[in-house]
Amino acid sequence: MSRYLLIRVAEMMGVNVLMKPKPSKAYGSGGHLNFSTNQMRGPGGIQHINKAIEMLSKSDQGPLLKMYDPTFGVDNAERMKESHWSPSMNFESAVGNKQTCTIRIPSMVNVNGRGYLEDRRPPANIEPYAASEALVRACILGEFMRK
Structure with missing residues (x-):
């Protein structure tokens, strides 16, 4: 909804909105996804978070x-090649790492033993519904498993 409002307000002001993950050679922009299920947010949820990360890694x-x-990865691949505050092209998960990991467990989630995971790979021009579907299919249904 916020993207819709941004675009409509920009139109009224005569301004274009550019949601490219690599708008310039110097900077990249991500659209990180926070993902959880009822089990992840409940007591002992860290086990379910780790299971989802394991499914993603496979x-x-x-x-x-x-x-x-x-854009099928062209712009996002450029963003992910940066060395500063961009996720790695290689799958990596970590607790609290906001710099290079692809999947992050926030420090407080780890301390509390429940909460959510953050996928840092999506680009700024993310299609949020398709990306959410992808996480459900990968973490819960195991549909993207390597053969």
């Missing part, structure tokens, strides 16, 4: 990332 990343990025 997933074929190509089709999964294509669902995140409407």
Whole structure:
């Protein structure tokens, strides 16, 4: 909804909105996804978070990332090649790491033992519904598992 409002207000002001993940050579822009289920938010949820991360790590990343990025990875791949505050092209999960990991467990989630995971790979031009579907299919249904 916020994207819709941004675009409509920009139109009224005569301004264009650019939601490219790599709008310039110097900067990249991500559209991180926070993901959880009832089990992840409940007591002992960290076990379910770790299981979801394990499922993601065993997933074929190509089709999964294509669902995140409407440009089929061209711009997002450029963003992910940066060395500063961008996720790695290689799958990596960590607690509290906001710099290079692809999947992050926030520090407080780890301390509390429940909460959510953050997928830092989606680009700024993310299609939120398709990306959410991709996470459900990968983390819960195991549809992207490598053969």
